[in-house]
Amino acid sequence: MNNENVAEQLWRAFEATLFQAQIPGGTIEIRIGKNCPELNRVCKDNGSTNWCFITAWNPGMERPEPAENDRRNLALRSDLINAGCEVFDGCGIGEDPSWEPEESFLALGISEEDGIELGRRYDQYAIVVGELGGPAKLIDCRRSRE
Secondary structure, rough: OOOHHHHHHHHHHHHHHHEEEOOOOOOEEEOEOOOOOOHHHHHHHOOOOOEEEEOOOOOHHHHOHHHHHHHHHHHHHHHHHHHEEEEEEEEEEEOOOOOOOEEEEEEEEEOHHHHOEEEEHHHOOEEEEOOOOOOOEEEEOOOOOO
16 A cells, blocks of 8 residues: 555544543534534633644654653643643544544644644644634644645
8 A cells, every 4th residue: 555545544534533622511522524512612711712632642653652652742731831722631532443542632722823833843643623613624734834
């Protein structure tokens, strides 16, 4: 299988992933291409108009030791907090049961551009972003700067 087919399969897997976040009062579920009323409520409550769902796990699509993934995610959480984001714990759950769910964060108050920069810093293939009232979008962190 060539690299283009692998990338296409990977992208489809990301599009099918369930992105969950623990917010006050429960769990919200984010799906690519869908609007999430619960997320809109949390954004409004926090005075945010945009958000990002991001992880530092599995850089470059590699699977490092759990302690390394944890270390990376702690650094990402710190970066998000230092950027002034409201941060909630989350998890990306793929359809493939062989891929361990990735511990992640839902960050409120971060622009798409800043999310992409963090995704690049942590060697992520993609992130999920959105704006108040809009659908969740899967963004390729490798795309060229516009």
